[in-house]
Amino acid sequence: MKINEKDVASGLFFILVAAAGLYINGGFLGIGLEQHSLGTPRRMGPGYMPMLVLWGLMILGALTLIIGLFEGPDPLKRWTGLESGVFGSAIVVGLAVGLLAPMLSPALSSGYAALGLGMLAGFATLCFSVGWRLMGFICAAMCAFCLLLDTGGLMLALVATIFISAAAEPEHRARPVGVLGLTIFLLALCWWVFIDRLDIRVNVWPQF
């Protein structure tokens, strides 16, 4: 059995998504989260197409998985212990912060602040391992953008985004001067393109 690990993993992913979807759709013998009525083939209810599509996905996922057991070998890069540990803790930390944050302060329960903080915490945790670092920094930068945009204004949000994403590149960590220059350039460019020319509706300066 020459295992094509990438295909097996892909197949598993498809099956999981299909199963989750079918559970939500209510396709499994009436057990479901949001019960979508299936209707008849003639008058299809909202649940019909999802059912068809998700079953199709399930079947293809299963096929991919089974065929992947023989078509190999195509190994996945093994995660080091640190990488697995960090990945797991990132999910835990993210969920914890996301769920607990609203309890800490009423300001944090409005909008998507809790979601953002949770994601930010999760991605920040990812930065502890070299393998996940790039994704961690880039996605954390995006979360920082979202969190700071409303109250901090566009300029502050951009500064945070640029600084955090620059941290992903070792050359920037070594020579921060470049980041400063880049930040000033981008702030000016974004102000000109988005505020001056395109007039998008967003707070530009901090509100506090």
Added chain:
Amino acid sequence: METSFIENLALGFSVALSFQNLLFALLGALIGTAIGVLPGIGPVATISLLLPITFGQPATTAIIMLAGIYYGAQYGGSTTAILLNLPGEISSVVTTLEGYKMARNGRAGAALATSAIGSFFAGSVATILVAASGPLLTQVALSFGPADYFSLMLLGLIISAVLAQGSVLKSVAMVILGVALGLVGTDVQTGQQRFTFGIPELSDGISFVALAMGVFGIAEIILNLERPEAREVLKTKVEGLLLTKEEWKRATPSVLRGTVLGSALGILPGGGASLAAFGAYMMERKVSKGRHMFGQGAIEGVAGPEAANNAAAQTSFIPLLTLGIPANAVMALMVGALIIQGIQPGPRMVEAQPDLFWGLIASMWIGNLMLLVINLPLIGMWVKLLQVPYKFLYPAILVFCCIGAYSVNNNVFDVYSTAIFAVFGYMFNKLKMEPAPLLIGFVLGPMMEEHLRRAMLLSRGDPMVFLQRPISATMLAIGAIALIAMMLPNLRKGKEQAMAG
């Protein structure tokens, strides 16, 4: 009332020559060339990045700019391929083979000129094809019923999965996953929320821009940062851009062949510029007069593929404009852009939006002309652009993505979605799951559902209608043949060889 071809072209040019449309065509062409030159960012990522900016413009202007980016990128990719052995675009990989060798032989100028002129010729011919096809195909398509539409879209999905790189099975699964993602939101017919978990931002569905930017743009940034590229700067001077008589004689048949092949392959869903370039290279290797010189700098190896990829870039608009079916990921983005502008792509579009259709066609020709005139003199500038290190580019790209994703609906949820999709895009790449079929499925899924429901309603619940209507049956048959054919080992190996160059 039948308007003549000339009248339509006149309308098109009057639209395309307006100051705003000219400006945006130029902008698109320049941006396209720039990203074509820069490795690490391609037309798909750029168009998804710039989609939000186009919403403030009228639909015609928006599509003109986005189209300019697409075919501009083909021009730009050849420049670095020839000068630096660095393909800026996938479709330029083939150009590096002979083009770089020509540059080493001191014929860089000739290679660049051949590529530009060949591309312009091919682009012009292809534009005429697009113009001619519009009214023709529209007539055909108007006799389509919902069952035929459904089968046509299904065929489009199947072919795009079949011609994608890598495993056909996984690509088909990705298509279906895309369709599933497209189902999130409010069901149009019953008004019921599906898979939205009570999140108001999801009631209109997953943000198309978030999906495209996350999977194609941001994931690309993460992947690029993982592989630091080594850049070797070619010190040769770019001398005369003139071709010798002999080079003209050798290049001309290649350009003609490339144009024909590229035009044909561009129409095919899943085809597009890369496939056309590879196909033309293979053909030139077998057929051209200078084939014994391949490997040492044969001009046919530049002329053919370059003409082909530009022709394909133009003709891939045909299925989009006439039938509303995207032929590749870029066209899927165009569909998204049109839908957000409130235009329903499909056969009715030619008559409902004549200035969009004819204006776009005229603009494509003007854009090709602009690229020919601008690119050759500006080559020095494009090469300088390459010297901007990626470490300064990627924060800029990230910033534009964030602002862009936010500005679509002025809510941060879309930006959070983009981050999540970036993670998935990264995973897709590591597991060799093709993202382009996902995007095409996402865009076509809701339309397919509508047609399916209508077809079943008309047939009173009889699924046999898909086989009974001749057009529908033909589509399904072709799709089945394509699927089975690609499962055959021989053809699969042939495709893999073509992809591997």
